[in-house]
Amino acid sequence: MPSRGLLSVACFAQFMVVLDVTIVAVALPSMSTALELSITGQQWIVNAYTLTLGGFLLVGGRAGDVFGRRPVLFVGLMTFAAASLIGGLATSGTMLIVARAVQGLGAAVLAPASLSLITTTFTELGARSRALTWWSVTASGGGAFGTAAGGLLTGLLSWRWVMWVNVPISLALLVAALKYVPRTSGRPERRGLDLPGAVTITAGVTTLVYAIVTTRERGWVSVTTLVLLAAALALIVVFVLTERRSRRPMMPLSTLRNRTLAGANAIAWLLGGVLVTQIVLVSLFLQEVDGESPLRTAMLLLPISVAATPAALAAGRLVRAVGPRAVLIAGPLLGAAGLLRLAWLQDGDSYVALLLGAVVSTVGIAFCFVPLTMAGTRDIPLRDHGLVSGLFNSFRHVGAAVCLAVLITVAASRSATLAVDGASRAAALAGGYNRAFLIAAGFSGLMSLTAFLVLPSDRPAAGAGDAARAI
Numbered sequence: 001m002p003s004r005g006l007l008s009v010a011c012f013a014q015f016m017v018v019l020d021v022t023i024v025a026v027a028l029p030s031m032s033t034a035l036e037l038s039i040t041g042q043q044w045i046v047n048a049y050t051l052t053l054g055g056f057l058l059v060g061g062r063a064g065d066v067f068g069r070r071p072v073l074f075v076g077l078m079t080f081a082a083a084s085l086i087g088g089l090a091t092s093g094t095m096l097i098v099a100r101a102v103q104g105l106g107a108a109v110l111a112p113a114s115l116s117l118i119t120t121t122f123t124e125l126g127a128r129s130r131a132l133t134w135w136s137v138t139a140s141g142g143g144a145f146g147t148a149a150g151g152l153l154t155g156l157l158s159w160r161w162v163m164w165v166n167v168p169i170s171l172a173l174l175v176a177a178l179k180y181v182p183r184t185s186g187r188p189e190r191r192g193l194d195l196p197g198a199v200t201i202t203a204g205v206t207t208l209v210y211a212i213v214t215t216r217e218r219g220w221v222s223v224t225t226l227v228l229l230a231a232a233l234a235l236i237v238v239f240v241l242t243e244r245r246s247r248r249p250m251m252p253l254s255t256l257r258n259r260t261l262a263g264a265n266a267i268a269w270l271l272g273g274v275l276v277t278q279i280v281l282v283s284l285f286l287q288e289v290d291g292e293s294p295l296r297t298a299m300l301l302l303p304i305s306v307a308a309t310p311a312a313l314a315a316g317r318l319v320r321a322v323g324p325r326a327v328l329i330a331g332p333l334l335g336a337a338g339l340l341r342l343a344w345l346q347d348g349d350s351y352v353a354l355l356l357g358a359v360v361s362t363v364g365i366a367f368c369f370v371p372l373t374m375a376g377t378r379d380i381p382l383r384d385h386g387l388v389s390g391l392f393n394s395f396r397h398v399g400a401a402v403c404l405a406v407l408i409t410v411a412a413s414r415s416a417t418l419a420v421d422g423a424s425r426a427a428a429l430a431g432g433y434n435r436a437f438l439i440a441a442g443f444s445g446l447m448s449l450t451a452f453l454v455l456p457s458d459r460p461a462a463g464a465g466d467a468a469r470a471i
Helices: 002-022 028-035 039-067 069-088 093-121 125-156 166-180 195-213 223-245 253-257 259-289 294-306 308-322 324-342 351-377 382-420 425-454 464-470
Strands: none
Touching: 002 039, 002 069, 002 093, 002 125, 002 166, 002 259, 028 039, 028 093, 039 069, 039 093, 039 195, 039 382, 069 093, 069 166, 093 125, 093 382, 125 259, 125 294, 125 308, 125 351, 195 223, 195 382, 259 294, 259 324, 259 351, 259 382, 259 425, 294 308, 294 351, 308 324, 308 351, 324 351, 324 425, 351 382, 351 425, 382 425
16 A cells, blocks of 8 residues: 555654654764764764754745655655765764754755655544554654664764664665655645745744754853844744745744644644653763763663653554543653653662653653644645644754753753762762753643643544554
8 A cells, every 4th residue: 555655654754863863872972082073073963963954944844845745855865865974984073063964954854744745645534643653653762762773883883873874774765755655745836935934934943053052162141142042033033024924925924823733833842852851861871870881871771762662652542532632731741750750860779760760751752742743733734734844843853952952051050069069970960960850850741731721622533443443
């Protein structure tokens, strides 16, 4: 059945995009040694991908609506494969950083294309629900699996395979897309891309992400940071004014008045932050507090990563039984409970203690992807699905950048205070991560509150039981 092949292409494309957000985390020390990277250079290996991914998602999403999702998907896959190949061949830190930035450009096209392919192909309620469940499984699993995969590839082969692993995946997806994604998938609109809108929103979001990811170097209240944040706000205001006057706007402002979409985007912002923060901080805790090697860290992270898949599948059943809103209220509360357990970890605690909190928080976070995706794409005209997919992904990735920057700053500040008070290095680091986990638990609780206050009450649609049993 062609739609199953299309679903596989969309899911694996999204998996690759999310995987590369976190796959380099464990490989950074090896990259630093091989390429003589400074601390700032190491940060930019992560930041370059986040910067271009977050900055170009809206344009990437709308490009699928305008030019057709099939050709845009091909461009994204070829860009991602080429950047991954060049990144693995890097002989300097600059070369690797540029390759990661180009990877982010490819990802900014792939992420919205993969979601909009599903929402425009699977139009029947039960079929769309099943498809979004599997897409959400890959989205939640990719982030959790990234650190484990990075550790395994770095420990068993080389840090270069963290980049090269994307090449065969991208080529296989290209071949599969030629077979399974029909030429009529996402028929292009007979209109232009709205260049003034595209330029202003891309510049605004990119400037915002750049301001955020460089706060660790400059601080939140430095003149440079404040100027960048003001410039980002000004560009976004210009974008809104441009769209109000445009006859063919890139983003019809009526889209932003959709209460359900607005609530889903707010939750997506927080979800991105909680997800990435949990993954990065657990990995850092194992390496910097417990002293584990990259390879052993990868092995210890595997049970946590595996927990995301059955949780996302279970969420698909729950959504069809009780509706997205109820699951989006309960899932973040479960995630908050796990993060609170992580907030009490101490230097010398057993791995089982960390595993318990991490698995519970992973399950709670994974519960959110299916209902959030369904809530964010409901009642949206097919002609705008690429844009909405880009908007949804943009909120999630920018939220990840904001929350991670804030919580890493909080953790570093708390660790420095504890070190001055005489705590050992491991105890000081643990105390810093405890504070960050505690704030992340608050973000997770805020997700639940937003779902309760903003999202409409849902009841299972007719035939939902049959759809649930099909998974």
